[in-house]
Amino acid sequence: MRRYFLIAIIIAIVAATYLADFFIKKERSFDEVLRLKQENENLRAQIQLLKFNGQNSILNTNFITAKVFSTYPFNIKNKITINAGEKQGIKKSMVATVGENILLGQVTDVFENFSVIQTIFDPAWQLPVRIGKEEINGLFKAGNEPKVILIEKEKQIQTDDIVYSASQEFPYGLKIGEVAEIKETAAGVFKEAVLKMPFNVGELREIKILMTN
Known part of the structure; x- marks a missing residue:
C-alpha cells in the first residue's frame, strides 16, 4: 500500500512539474510575440517616416x-504608471514612446521612483498632426475611437496613410497611427479619418522616455 502511495506522489510531482514548465513556456512565448510585434511596428514607423520625411527627427536622441x-x-x-521617476531623471512633460518612433503620450506626474503618463488614448488629448507623404494637416482627437478631424475636404488622403506628430511640443514625425476609414462630416466642409493604432496599451511591458536637455 505504501509503495502505491509513493508512486502516486511521484506521478503527481512529475505532472505538476510538466504543467508548470508548460505554462512558463507559454507565458514566455506570449511575451516574445508581444516584443516582436512592437519591434515590427516600431521598424515600420521608422521606415515610413524616413520615406515621407527623408529624415528621423529623433535620431541620436537619448x-x-x-x-x-x-x-x-x-x-x-488613458494613463499608465512606469517604474522610473525623479531619481532616474524623469521630468514632467517629457515625451513617452513605444520603441523610439511611435508616440505614446506625455509625463504628467513624477514621484521619486515612478511616474504617470497620459497616453494618446485620453479623451482630453488633442494634437496637430500631418497625414501621408503630402503632409496634409489635421487635428488628432483621442478617445475610444481615435481619429483625425478638421481635414480639408478637397485634400486627398487614403487608407493606410501614416499619421504623425506635427506639434512643436513633440519631436516632428512620431507615428500616431494609420488611416483605417475616411468619413465625410455632416457640414460637408471637412472630413475625418478613423485611425488604426499601432499598439495596445494593455500589452505594453516597457516604454521609452525621451530625455530633454
Whole structure:
C-alpha cells in the first residue's frame, strides 16, 4: 500500500512539474510575440517616416527605458504608471514612446521612483498632426475611437496613410497611427479619418522616455 502511495506522489510531482514548465513556456512565448510585434511596428514607423520625411527627427536622441506597471484586470488606456521617476531623471512633460518612433503620450506626474503618463488614448488629448507623404494637416482627437478631424475636404488622403506628430511640443514625425476609414462630416466642409493604432496599451511591458536637455 505504501509503495502505491509513493508512486502516486511521484506521478503527481512529475505532472505538476510538466504543467508548470508548460505554462512558463507559454507565458514566455506570449511575451516574445508581444516584443516582436512592437519591434515590427516600431521598424515600420521608422521606415515610413524616413520615406515621407527623408529624415528621423529623433535620431541620436537619448532615451530611458522603463517598465509599465500592470492594471490588470482593468482596461485602463488613458494613463499608465512606469517604474522610473525623479531619481532616474524623469521630468514632467517629457515625451513617452513605444520603441523610439511611435508616440505614446506625455509625463504628467513624477514621484521619486515612478511616474504617470497620459497616453494618446485620453479623451482630453488633442494634437496637430500631418497625414501621408503630402503632409496634409489635421487635428488628432483621442478617445475610444481615435481619429483625425478638421481635414480639408478637397485634400486627398487614403487608407493606410501614416499619421504623425506635427506639434512643436513633440519631436516632428512620431507615428500616431494609420488611416483605417475616411468619413465625410455632416457640414460637408471637412472630413475625418478613423485611425488604426499601432499598439495596445494593455500589452505594453516597457516604454521609452525621451530625455530633454
